[in-house]
Amino acid sequence: MTEGEKARLVAWNDEIRRVHDRLREALRVAREAVADGVANGDTTRELLLYCHGFCTALTSHHVGEDRHLFPAIAAEHPELADTLRYLVQDHSMISHLIQGLQSSIDQHDDPTELDRHLEGIAAIMESHFRYEERQLLKVLGELRLDEAPGDVLGPL
Template sequence: MPPSTPHERLRAFGNHLVEIHLWLREELARLREGVDDPGVRSRDLRTHCLAFCAALTRHHTGEDAGAFRVLGERLPELAPVLRELEADHHIVADALRRVEELVGGTAPSDEVRAELDTLAALLETHFVYEEKKLVRALNGLTEGSTESLLGVPLPASQDG
């Protein structure tokens, strides 16, 4: 449920981060289920994979250019954490490229599943660390939008 007042909305960017991560986790879980579902055609799996990969890429690119830049300017003590998270984004991008290649080719489902499992483990570690280190700082921000700071709007809602 979105915050009820503009002040609450502006001070909930950390909470928005958690909501976006929950949504990404759910989408990845659906994607992983699709690999093992014989009723899911490879074209459908590829389409879902590309949509998930694009959303995750937008989120990480948005964080690098938005939230991380703003937090780095306002809270220089977070610089080591932000550098580590940006490095994670590159590792995740490499994993996404491998997943896209496997799903786009003729890789057996167990190979696709293994790469998605690796991606899921990587993302879980990344998300937990990021939330632990940044939620409080993000909730302290009073300017910007969820999309400008975190790369994507809140799932199933509009952030204005």
């Protein structure tokens, strides 16, 4: 194995941490924008864009994992089938919560209602990310997957 191949193998665990950190940051920014809206009693277009951008990024991340990453892990590590099934269930739950937030955005709900949705997403998302990292980082460090990182983990 060449140094470049080894670097590519090790990169998947680093890539997922970076994407998780960016999604955490996007959520923080969205929640700050909502908090400003709560303080000002204002649901502005900018606030709605922050929420929509976060939802789009998180959804893209989970779709990429479901389509590319998890099947590759399952092929090399069938013993992780239950873990992967649990993670896919989390994705479904988070998708449902995002749909609720999107409906709230479409209805132009006040910032307090938007924050309620973001708080629920934040709780599940953080639990999901921590579990995923505990269960998969070692496997990701050895994973052979010849895909573009953006396809596998969502936009970087």
